[in-house]
Amino acid sequence: MKMMNNGYNSSFNSNSVGLMSNTGATTASSSSSTSTTNANSQSQGLKTYFKTPEGRYKLHYEKTHPPGFLPFSHGKSVSQVTLAQLKDKPAQAGPTPSSSSSTSASSGVRFAAAKFLGVGGGNGVRAIGFAGGNGTGKAVNGTSRSGSLAGSNGSHSILNPNYDGKGTYLIFNVGDTIFIGDLNSPDKDPIKSLHFSNSNPVCHAFDPEAKDGHDLLIGLNSGDVYSVSLRQQLQDVGKKLVGAQHYNKEGSVNNSRCTSIAWIPKSEGAFVVAHADGNLYVYEKSKDASVDTSFPVIKDQTQFSVAHARSSKSNPIARWHICQGSINNVAFSTDGVYLATVGRDGYLRVFDYLKEQLICGGKSYYGALLCCTWSGDGKYILTGGEDDLVTVWSMEDRKVVAWGEGHNSWVSGVAFDSYWSSPTSDDTEENVVYRFGSVGQDTQLLLWDLSMDEIVVPLRRCPPGGSPTFSTGSQSAHWDSVAPLGTLQPAPCIRDVPKLSPVVAHRVHTEPLSGLLFTQESILTACREGHVKIWMRPSSETQSSNSEALVGSSTLAGTRVGSSTLK
């Protein structure tokens, strides 16, 4: 239902998130968008491009499982996608913050250069720009690596054991298998498959900053969790996980389905696993996974509670009981301070992770929430769910500030585009425009522009029996106050929330979609059945002029607007 994009962003940091104004597509109109209504005819062919105000996005590559693969040996599961960027093999010296930062920046350049050479000079202007900025000559290595992989035609038996694996990889689950594809290869087939014999892998996450090699997390339908080194998997020729740490073996701690898994930013190898029974567990990969923990019985299923492991040796180290019913998705803010969860009960909850306290949250319009994500600056959270709405939550106001109307079915993936910058820039910090995207079970990708300046707050409706005018001019009650700390807000009334309309609506797949993510060059969309499409951004002057500035300091999973808060 969602994707994790921390791996990619860390190396392609952008400090340019929409500090610019825009013509704006925010309206308070409650009428449904006409641009999105007719996209559902099955016979209608899918276009290989879509137009946006900044230009055309073109279908570049597609990735999928090998033909003939029968994905349903343990029943169906929804495909999700994680992007993983492997750098050079870790240096012998222990990575200090400064060296790690420069490593990631240079590998970012190298990756980009390799990409453009691989495309065949189609993006000449930008490739030259990168070559100038890079100057290390290592780009050639990258290219030949990806070339040789493509030449091997996805056959695992001839993978080079000394292969260092650097590059950007697409990790996606289909049925009982995890597939790994090379993002920069035109090859549709994956280069590696990992088979799970007991249960389906259903969620995964990658940490590009992982210290001891274990950077990939995989959560299973059975509740089991693995951490592995992605590089080690790529180097191995087999179809089984190698060198894996196994947590919650056979569901010994919790046997309900894993629903979402995430590394905790800036935590030195801690991660959380959310389950279908409303519990979330905190693990530390340095601790022995074989020592299992038992936690006290949850006294009140309706109340949030945190229990810590009694022994300091055991793993998981803590259990958070968050809600009744499934937790469907979790997301950490870029700085790792806040954890957002969404679930079956329709509530978004935002916790102060270290203090283990509920900060704020609120109910969907109706139905379960399926996905959530943070803006790079931590000011906004997007959620999507079964009310067909994309909801924009403000951390400052601790409530819903806008509803995006445009999907014709449930919203299964949301993400901010931290690489996008408004074409009409005026560089004022006061007028920030955010670009974000959403995908839904209506098979559509929608792009949205959010400018808080242009949000039209609905007027308070006249009280019953009062004069039927809107002349009082006061805002509706929803807007009168900031929600108190530590409380969950009820669902707002439909008339009280400003509506957004999408800038673009495009039907990208024939199957319901499960996730999207943004990279510097492209938008990735994935459908539930395990097909991934890579849409190249329009090549415009605005972007190439920005791109050098993008290669710089590194933050995890997104960006901050304005001043950087690197530690």
Added chain:
Amino acid sequence: MGATGSKLEKALGDQFPEGERYFGLENFGNTCYCNSVLQALYFCVPFREQLLDYYSNNKSIGDAEENLLTCLADLFTQISSQKKKTGVIAPKRFVQRLKKQNEIFRSYMHQDAHEFLNFLLNELVDILEKEAHATKSDAESSSPSEKISNGPKTGQANGAQKEPLVTWVHKNFQGLLTNETRCLRCETVTARDETFLDLSLDIEQNSSITSCLKNFSSTETLNAEDKFFCDKCCSLQEAQKRMKIKKPPHILVIHLKRFKYIEQLGRNKKLLYRVVFPLELKLSNTMEDADSEYSLFAVVVHVGSGPNHGHYVSLVKSHNHWLFFDDENVEMIDESVVQTFFGSAQEYSSNTDHGYILFYESIGTGNKS
């Protein structure tokens, strides 16, 4: 059967209240359309309670002749008064009565569950109205404010002669639509109200119930061959028409138009479309101030790839647990299993189990009933 029964009983454990009964219904040859709807109605708690109330209040009044209402009440009483928690019951009298009453249902052909539900509800309303009229002519001096007819003992027909009677069936299922037509010449809006017991929605591939409801209420332009006769202009004019829900029902029954007449084929075709339905729903296109919220409590599922054959089963929510009813078989299922009845995103699929009639009950604050 005994094995299944005890298995279910074990699964039920002590999570269900003492009084609740879960009984499968025997199939008398293609009567699954009937069984699936009956289960949904049985677990429509306000409907069941009011039917049983009505029945117990009316029993004393002599042995009225048998009709579909008494047969249904008999059946529900029979289920609810079983000693065991689970088992199988043969709805024999009800099915016999149904076949006697309506020749459509007499054959052993496959029947449409929605047609049956519609027929049954209208039949119940007719019976109640007739009885109310009979009592009204007996005793004219009743309180005019009481609008519910909960049997001759408690309820009375209302005083106003013209206003239609509001029976307890209406109170549960009836909503009010308003059909607004705006003449594009004189801008006059003509509104016509109509009642409904269920909403039949056109469906699209990979859409949601929310989206289907939105389309149902979307503005349609009447022009060319299809102009509107405006009373003010006294001529045919172009106009804009839209349906709004004026008063949402307490029980919202949504029928998905999965069986569509295809002109090229000269017959009905089943649309296998994937149409997702949330477990909670709000009607935002109402004219009431607050958005009324609903919770899904039953789904009648059509199984099969064509319209003229196949099978019906139902999913029912009882005391926060979901159960699967397939004629005489009853099983507990996880809430997540409901998702497997959405339909298929592809034209041809092995998955042919599709949600066909959805039953939502109002839980919202906006509902004033």
